Amino acid sequence: MVATVAQCVLLPVLGIVIGLFFLGLYRKIMARLHWRYGPPLIQPVIDILRLFFQGGMSHGAVFDFGLVLSLAGAMAIILFIPFAQWCPLQGSGGMLVILYLMLLMPLGTALSGGEAANPNASIGISRKLILALGYEVPLLLILLSVMSYYSTISIVDIVRGQQASVWALFSWPLALPGIAYILILPAVLGVRPFDTTTAPQEISSGPLVEYGGKYLAFEHIIHALSLFLGISLFVNLFLGGAANPIVFFVKILVVFVACVCINAVFPRLRIEQAVSYLWKWPTAIAFLGLVVVSLVK
Amino acid sequence: MRELELYFGPQHLGMVGNFSITLKAEGDRVLKATANPGYLHRGFEKLMEYRTWIQNFPLVCRINVVEPDHVEMAYAMAVEKLAGIEVPERAQYVRSIYLELARVGSHLFGLWAYANMLGFDTVAQWAMYHRDLVLDLFEELTGGRVYHIYIWPGGVRRDFPKGFKDKIVTTLHSIGGCVPDYDAAFFNNAIFHKRASGIGKIDQRRARELGATGQVLRATGMKYDVRKVAPYAAYDKVEWNVPVRSDGDAYSRIWVVRDEMIESVHMIFKLLDCMPEGEVFNKPPNPFKWKIPRGEAYARCESSRGEFGAYVVSNGEDKPYRVHFRTPSYPHGLIILEKLLENANIADVGNTMISLYVVAPEIDR
């Protein structure tokens, strides 16, 4: 019991720390690919600190509520996704809860950003929701095939199943949904070529346009958490999770660096191009995977 | 759907230069776009009437920040036409090389702007780095990084310093060595093709009606280049091609820019090879007492965005009576942009604008 409570408190903190480390690493790697030195690794922490000391402006109760909702959603998912062997709420709901909670983050941002009544924000929100619609379809198919292959909705059991045999990405029928997941991973994380939501050069950072001060700081934290969550889910489902936190950290680090490299070599897509991409190859492969998995089963 | 009014600029990351477009949009679609210039209006041509002919040189180069050299050239050519000054042959070559270097720098800046607009930081940063190398050359030649004030009536201010030829060659080789990288990362990138093809499409008939020049016109297939049709400086002394494309969209324009850059580099090498020895400067009279006979002249040159012209009127005084600059961004930014943005996607506003290479200070002057 004590262990569970301690995990419930510590895991979100760990998630934020790792997420911020990722943000710093992201800027550093991008800088190196740009032929420059780059900021110190703790730059995101300095930025967030500065934002907390800067006065922000609220745009009403819904503005605050949406932000809190988003943050709470992100924090809650952490408790359902195993970080190595730690998963405080493993007995309750598994993947289905994760699916529900994952909707909270864009929804909270949409609520909050929409309250700011800036046209750029509303365009950004509509893009965010359309993009979410785009990747949710293949994501659902992928999750369905994984769940039906291991005949469980518990993510811990899926990890155990992989650790007993081989990583899902390299096992025969599950390789197909695995490939589909790799194809949509940049969209889930919102990195290029799928960063249409916050495209600063097009719509002035979209939903974030009216955020300043501590509100923006919270948005940065939510962004960091969402990076951590998206990669953790992938690692747990297809790269066999880990029995050891350090191994798990190394795995998410490798996936993250790969995503940053993809981010560095592509411009951004338009939203309808992004959706038509997401609904074409990833969906087709995921669907094929589902069919094959159900046949094999 | 609700109609939105959106301000694209002046404070906007995707806006290069202080310019603003007011968009009436419905969802993601632009219904009507209105260009809103004037944020950089300084009344140059009025100020020039208060300054002597030579005093105006530091002023004119500020008309275009990205590429001040072609403004100097146009004004100097107009003054030379008015006063009837001859330019030594070596100076013509030096001018050509200098202008082509400016074109390479300016196109790299444009590449930065365009890649940055598409969110392609990597290529943007490379391009800006390479532009800086070109600026280093300018700094050695003229002493200024951005504004050079190098071309004067009667030639150029000073000859190439010792060993400068080799420096040009080395720098251009180091930039040219990265062309395969640029091609692989950017120009042949599938997503760049997806984002740029079909955007801001204009056919040749329409481009002619609206007064397009430069790569906007060349991307529709016409080999119209002032350097070719009305040669000035030393452009008729060497062989070179005018790169064209036929589709007339943003993709073609960016490719024309790329080909032009490569063509410019080749041209610089050829010009360096056959450069004659001699003087580079026919000294004009004492600038404080220099009076130019009554008359008028229109001189034009091909800047990196299109035809740049200077219309100068003198009434026999030591100051110009009236100067008016024809800038390529003027029709591009005020007419063509408005027409192309109708029914475009909001995501393509900056894309269209930068592919037309609209430079705001040129419009406002």
Add this chain to the structure above:
Amino acid sequence: MNEGLKEKLEKAFPHAAITSMRDTDYVVTADKESVLSLLAYVKDAGFDHLTLISCVDWIDEGEFELVYILSPYMKDNEQISGNEKINLILKTRIARGNPAFQTVTHIFENAEPYERELHELFGVHFEGHKRLIPLFLERAYDIPPFRKDFDTRRYVKEVFDNIPAIQDIKA
């Protein structure tokens, strides 16, 4: 063709004075009634690129001079005919007192912003122009700023130098 054009112009517009200044600049001075037809004529004759519309304030003579500069685009996409290097400078004078002239936007579509600019900076009214709204300026000026009788140095002294520096209250 160059000489041919000159003769043709002289025939069609006997009142227009045509002087060839240098080998590439042709100056045509016309009265203001014949400018529109002249523009339409030279457009058909190949000068289909309106490069610039300018205005010169001849204050001593009490006249504005409108200047239209035209040059030909290439007829063919590939071949240069040699005419392209010609600049046709077409000039006409209008009275300075109440300056008004017809718009040429129906002949050259790209004349629109040029005429807007001249309207704003010189106060020349172009009849038939659909959008004569301000282009550059933020403040209203009594005299349009590009006219010769507008002294920008005096204006700067009157307006900008009269803005006081911020006084520190505490001190």
Add this chain to the structure above:
Amino acid sequence: MDRNKIGKWLKQPAKMANKYSLNAVYFCTGCGIIEIPPVITARWDAERFGIIPVATPRQGNLFMITGYVSLKTLRAIIRTYEQMPDPKYTVGFGSCPINGGMYWDSYNTIKHLDRYIPVDGWIAGCMPRPEAVFIGVTHLWTLIEKDMANGYLRYREHYDQYRGNQEKLLGKLDWPPLYATGIAQKEIAA
């Protein structure tokens, strides 16, 4: 990071965070903007010092007035400045905002920027080179350290005068005052 620096971080986290996270509002106010891309990209890399451009004024705390300010831009500058949250720092970049520079006799550019919005530091030159920008930033660091970069406080204190000057030039401004004006203002100051 040496021990001295860590000590500073612990003592004055707000100041240190403000110093090393200067997020610049990317507003191309004049021709000085041509030197900003080199500053923030590969050759000079301002991100080493935590300077990056941000998309909207609400997210930034450093406002660079890059070059001459025409009247139309002044209006946009005031709006942008008032949207930025405190603390915010303004840097006048180039000679034109200092005293008009080479446009001293232009009818459409303002001559002294500090009469309309408070300015914390100047970088002289036309254009200032990228190195000058970095020197300017290190000076700004010193000012922040010594609590002397207090333009936003001055703006609040003398808002009557600033608003008066702005309205003198631009006519009646079509947005409400940021702070209370008139007698209430003087009470705040007192």
